[in-house]
Amino acid sequence: MKADFQIWRGDASGGKLVTYSTEIAEGMVVLDAVHQIQAEHANDLAVRWNCKAGKCGSCSAEINGIPKLMCMTRLNELPLNKPVLLLPMKAFPLIKDLVTDVSWNFRVKKKIKKFTPRAADAADGTWRIFQQDIDRVQEFRKCIECFLCQDVCHVLREHQLHDAFIGPRFLVHVAALEMHPLDTEDRLEDVKKANGIGYCNITKCCTTVCPEEITITDNAIIPLKERVADRFYDPLKMLFRFLFRSKKIIK
Numbered sequence: 001m002k003a004d005f006q007i008w009r010g011d012a013s014g015g016k017l018v019t020y021s022t023e024i025a026e027g028m029v030v031l032d033a034v035h036q037i038q039a040e041h042a043n044d045l046a047v048r049w050n051c052k053a054g055k056c057g058s059c060s061a062e063i064n065g066i067p068k069l070m071c072m073t074r075l076n077e078l079p080l081n082k083p084v085l086l087l088p089m090k091a092f093p094l095i096k097d098l099v100t101d102v103s104w105n106f107r108v109k110k111k112i113k114k115f116t117p118r119a120a121d122a123a124d125g126t127w128r129i130f131q132q133d134i135d136r137v138q139e140f141r142k143c144i145e146c147f148l149c150q151d152v153c154h155v156l157r158e159h160q161l162h163d164a165f166i167g168p169r170f171l172v173h174v175a176a177l178e179m180h181p182l183d184t185e186d187r188l189e190d191v192k193k194a195n196g197i198g199y200c201n202i203t204k205c206c207t208t209v210c211p212e213e214i215t216i217t218d219n220a221i222i223p224l225k226e227r228v229a230d231r232f233y234d235p236l237k238m239l240f241r242f243l244f245r246s247k248k249i250i251k
């Protein structure tokens with residue numbers, strides 16, 4: 001059986017959708033079809049990929065309008081009675097065809113204060129921590145940095161507020177650090193100001209597209225918002241901080 005694929009071809013200066021037809025077989029994923037189209041019709045078609053196992057986060061694109069990993073999207077999950085639409089991610093500058101420049105994400109990550117563990121416990125000289133504390137941050141560590149959540153977030157995608165908002169992926173990263181029981185760094189001022197958490201209006205689109213099923217909004221963003229509200233808008237805590245100049249009340 002043959003299927004049609006409408007693929008964006010072009011670069012930052014412009015381009016167009018080009019339709020390709022290719023033979024498909026049981027078990028194929030979208031990335032297989034793209035590779036086949038490269039081999040048969042378009043040797044210069046640019047596509048980024050690496051593991052073909054949903055673990056490197058490289059093959060992110062928009063499939064029929066939804067941010068997805070091309071290597072994890074089976075063709076039999078898609079309606080093939082019309083062309084499969086393949087577009088590059090919209091939230092990042094286009095390099096060529098399906099490849100975007102995601103380097104902004106790595107610059108953002110560099111600006112986040114790093115993990116700063118306390119000294120080993122004086123009592124027994126270890127960094128022993130409770131299992132429930134490990135469980136809480138473990139979910140966040142599944143992130144493969146595909147940036148699909150960044151792509152779907154309207155703050156970056158529609159409003160292009162890349163200078164003011166770090167996006168859901170990095171709020172997950174900050175949450176993992178802030179909730180780590182051994183960490184001593186204080187990032188709440190940054191979360192409120194430089195990281196722009198106030199721009200998130202909890203639409204949960206990021207959670208919907210995450211291929212690792214990280215509960216981004218409920219488990220990372222909302223707890224961070226609560227910490228910011230406690231720190232900066234709770235009158236009792238503000239008074240306490242004023243009186244005692246407490247640097248960090250809650251960890």
Ligand code: SF4
Pocket residue numbers: 152153154155167168199200201202203204205206207217221
């Ligand atoms: S919940 Fe917040 S971070 Fe996630 S997509 Fe919506 S606005 Fe963006």
Ligand code: SF4
Pocket residue numbers: 142143144145146147148149150168169172209210211212213214216
């Ligand atoms: S949080 Fe999920 S969607 Fe966002 S970059 Fe990580 S794995 Fe991808």
Ligand code: FES
Pocket residue numbers: 048049050051052053054055056057058059060069070071072
């Ligand atoms: S190729 Fe690695 S996640 Fe798709």
